[in-house]
Amino acid sequence: MNTLSLAWLVAGRARGGRARLIGTAAGVAVGVALLLLVLAAYNGLTDRAERSTWTYPYAGAGATAVQTPGDATVTDGEVLVSSMGQMAPERFGPHAITRVAIASTPGTTVEVPGVGAPPAPGTAYVSPALAALIASVPADQLGDRFGTIAGLIADDALASPDSLVAVVGVEADAVAGLPGTLRVRAFQGTPYPNESYRVIAIVGGIAVLFPVVVLIGIVTRLGSAARAERFAALRLMGATPHRVASVAAIETGASALAGAVGGLVLFWALVPVASLFSIEDGRFFAGDLHVDPATIAAIVAGTVLVASLVAYVTARRADLGPLGASRERAERRPRLVAVVPLLAGVAGMVVLTLLSISGRPLPRADLILVGGFVVVAVGLVLAGPVLTAGVSRLLAAGARGPAGVLAANRILRHPRATFRTVSGLVLAVFVVSVFAAGITTARVDGFVAAPPDERLAASALVGHVSLHDDDVAAAALEVLAATPGVTAVALDRSHPDTGSILRATDAAALGLAVPDAEWVRVDNAYFTNQPSEGPVAVDPVPADVAAEAWISSVIVLTDGSPAALERARTALLTSDLAPWLPPSTREEDAGHGQLTWAARYAGLANVGILIATVVSAISLAVSTIAGVLDRRRTLGLLRLTGMPASALRRMLAAEAAIPLATVFVLCVGLGFVVAWTLLAGLTGGRRTVSWPDPDYYVTIAVSLALAAIAIAATFRTARRRTALPATRFE
Template identity: 30%
Template sequence: MTGGTALGVVVLLTALAVPGMLGHRAERTDARTVVCAGADGRPAAGCGLVGQSVYDSWQDRPLQRQLVVAADSSVAPPPGLPALPRPGELILSPALKKLYDAPGNQTLRDRLPGRPSAVITPPGLLQPDELLAYIGVDRTPGAYVQHAAGYGPQAHGASGPAVVSQAGAIADTRKNTVTLVVGIIAVLTPVLLFLASCARLSAATRDRRLAALRLLGLTPRQTQVVNAGETAVVSALGVVLGLAVFEALLPAASSWTVAGYGWFSADLQPPLWQTALLLLAVPVLAVCVGAVAVRRATGVTRAARVDALPKPLSSWRLVPLVLGAALSGYAALSPPPETGDPNTAMLLVTGAGLLLTFVGVATATALIARSIGVLLGRLARSIAVLLGARRLEVEAATATRVVTGLVLLVFAGTLGQSVFASVESRAGAESWARLMAPGVLQGPAATAEGLPVPESVLRGVPGVREVVPVRRLHTPLPDALQDAPAATAGAGDLPQTPVAMHSAVVLSCSGLATVIKQPPQDCQEGTAYWLPRPNGGTAPATTAPLTFTAPEQPGAAVTVAPPVRTLAVPDPYAVSDTSPLAADILLPPDTPGLSGVPAPVETYLVATDGKASTYEALNAAVARMDPSLTVSVPDIALEAQYQFPLFRALLVLGTLLTLVISFATIAVGSIDRAIERRREVALQAVVGVPLPTMRRAQLVQILVPYGAGIALALALAVLAGRAYGRTGGTQGGIPLGSFAAIAGIAVLGAVVAGLSSLPALGRRVKAEFLHRE
């Protein structure tokens, strides 16, 4: 009981440390976030800042560069910095300083102009291995104004306005409070079940001695006091041991990372009140469970037989499962929302179905296992199978209790992976990064001040195969709309007939085939095409000539005949409204009259060899022109790109902790079950049942409810995941890799459950044991 309690306390403290760690991370982010000041001295969004944040990566590790203009000496530096860097100076994080000094990292040094003058201390970092640099520059490129500003809430006092964050790509963890609480509860539930199992096991080994105390004259209340005192002392020792183990592991935790997320050891320390509450709650839980577990040994002597058959299971156990499966099936088969936004009523149906299904898996597994036991009892001829089947028929709830925790874990894990895959596929359907050809990157076409980036800057980097400039034209607004004053034009002034607006991307067939993963079919050079829509829309029925002008240059125009065919692009999302190639029409570069329309290049799509060194060299090349420029993978789902690693990290951490606890619960529950069945084992030994037969019967009692519960959990979790995905407009489901991993966990759980039940049957059955039982 002491060892089990210590393990549970370590996991509980780890779970309690996660919200604190994320809270400290958010506080550190706020403390170093730029606060800008407008002309009136108040914080304002969009004004010129002390610095500009630039986000990219170095060898698949996030890299943040903060461009600092220390125009006012009154600006206090952010935490971790002795002072703001002057122009030409660098202040680097320890991890970045180590990479900066490495001999082979010249491309990294090219992206960090200046000389290192200091090192950022831990208060200014989110995690020990963070790559962060403050770069002193003469002026922030593209800034509007340069008024005094500061960093974090301290820039305007504790009662001042909220911080205006310029770090748009940083995930705001406060928005994920509900998700975090649900995850913590999901982790704490199996831990509490495990602690209860440990207390029950300890009570089962004390029932005979407590019964002897009753026979010696102690009252039921006195016997319970004795049991409570023993349980409290032993569980308190386990709590102290678990706290000591957690504190011993804490210093080394700063060197660990989960899916790229790290932490400082001090940030993992739970608040004192939570630790004190845990020190009190665990012994109280153990005492309560222990009192219930030994109530038969300490209660008033009754005439009823203690070995009477238990009460049969009620069919009402199936009600939550049937209702949950029906609601989830209805949501999974319903048509997706037309607008793409989840329907509130359907979300309620999906949530209710999920909750009822979760409860139904726990309650109905025993009844299903009992039905299987009855069927095996009628069909089987093996003595071992008959013994196991009869025990399932009589005590299905008790036998199922051993594996219920892992069955619920498999359900929760499958559902979590299914929901995560649904959300990821929802963003991935719009993410051009998944539709682009391997090695294609997106490069800037202009600096922050509007100066064009020459194509030769990108083409001259080794490893670059092709540079495809993307130019875009659009049809101009009618004169009536252009001349209408914006201040006086009302709804009645607008034309009643819809105005057809079109955009065109100037690109050759070979250029389009170079940058997208699935090239267009039957694309003829020199021919204009309508581009397909992801929703299956058709080309507009128009025969009138189309006039296109360049953005912000309405003087020059080109008139073309409308295309007659729609280009066959295998995946229309590659040219959808959210991709760098978004347009209605594909115009070839040699279109007559197009040379007279000076359309600027919007962006460059760079086809590379896919090597990390080429990516780093491209970033260094554009950073030499403007330190605020980066080369990136085209991906419009930026928020999902930065949120997914956090969700994935929490999901992996929670799954690992819950998995350890569930396996431990299975082992404890199997031992507990074996202790409860000592009398049955002795009875079978007396009538001559061989030990191997008893072992096989024990495996039947464990593996039948386990297999039934796992199959039920997997099927219903996939159904619930599809229901969730359908409410958001996707198919749901889980990736095959995640399904294989969960199936492997289930098989491992079956092995643990089966093997942990055998040692109690392995000892020699002596006459003394038979006499005592």
């Protein structure tokens, strides 16, 4: 009989063999599908960033800065571009809108992505989502900001179906004097804002993949005890160790192949569903979530090859004799050398970071940090059995109850197998800690609620301008004051020495207590979200000093209704005041920090936390159930000798809790150290980490709760599979 037929006879036709193969294939399918989804999301985020970041042009990427502010000359080979979204987005309620103002000649050769020829002055191209939003509200609240809508921006120039983008045609002199205006010869996108973010994205992808790979590794070992019995029977019939190992490799490889193909089908089925989830800038287009055929083939082949190789090596190393074994063999004691990779990885990352902070970074430090992260994660798994064995030795000496004695001695005899059960959760705690610590670098000061004599009213709209013509300002203010819902309009002037200067009447309208004077100086903190310590200082200013100041911002007070706020914003944007930043309120400014690249990557980290937590819980449940099934005869004998089911449950819980508790604090600490080395090492110390948000502690609590639920879910299996029939040896 050839090896292939023998493998089918042993695995496919044996009692319970088909169920085990189906379970293995199903687990591999889930793991491969998750693996492909993570890779597809990584590709999708990269692709959509590259095709949509043309809205944020920068000098050097087919563009140059306007050398002389106010120079409105434009040639056919270039366009003048002002993208307010680079500094702050234009707002409409909770929505953030990216506005790209373009000035061009009638014969321009420059093409705008998704549009073609730039729009003429007074017209605009908008994204489909923005067009729908414009159609849903009165024109004086939103539509009037963009002029005549000439068409829609194509999907291949948008990040998401939810993207709110407007390409507005303007006259050259309307943008030539604005800060940040560029002469663009060709629009280009970039997948990452800089190299550091690329490294962070790679590390995040690897971090999410670790728990998935652990899950695949666990399911390929399902039924290892039953398999060992069948292999012992083969040895009894005369099969050589090589042939037995070959049968194990074929059996495992076949189920892994079926699972990998099933995972591919599951991935294709889940792509339309996954594209509906909003990540970073919104939902994905259906074509965004993709994995190239070469990568798919490599994953399928790699899964089968690794599973087969591990099965072959494990079977050879098991050294099963013709009579099998009457009892479980104790594992070889873990050696301290297994801790070396962990220590080396941490030490290397810390030294590299300290060199970067001191201004002496090593070449290709980014690649070294990525490698260090991988070494630390793998080292944590390698060091786990060593630490677990040491702790279990102490617990075995001091254990009193039967559950504690049995659990501690089981761990002492099988530290690798026991730690493997919780390795997915261990990696999840480490990954979650890395993500949670990294998120803190994007933390921004929140909105500060305060009385009107301490901070500007939350609903007060501020438009930043740069104007030296009082007549133009007066005419524009009349239009603003006549806007329905506007209750007051004030001008803020800037002086190089004095700071913010307002008319006393305007300051009083804002709610400030003013002295008897025509002009007053107001502390700049009044317009910010800095913590308030009481009413701000308001001091009189001589008229000659006020005359030296220029108009720097327009403050509009409304009745507080959303409609009035948006009407005022639209009126301000379309006025002759020409704001160089989108008008916003203090409350909106506080939320702007959530729209930075750092905050976007923090949002991705939250997705990574969710994936790692869920996958780790699945891994723990699968591995615990597999352990019960593999030891059902031993556990059944314990039940037969009178051990109550409650003691059995406590023993199983202890076997999972002890290795997890052994490395829990280590995982958390390593997570924060690794996050610090990545952020500080990539930025030369400009970014760092701080104490995590309360959400982190909630996530850890949820992870532990899921672990408890996963263990509790195995109790029924333990009770049912350790009954009297499980002790039969025939």
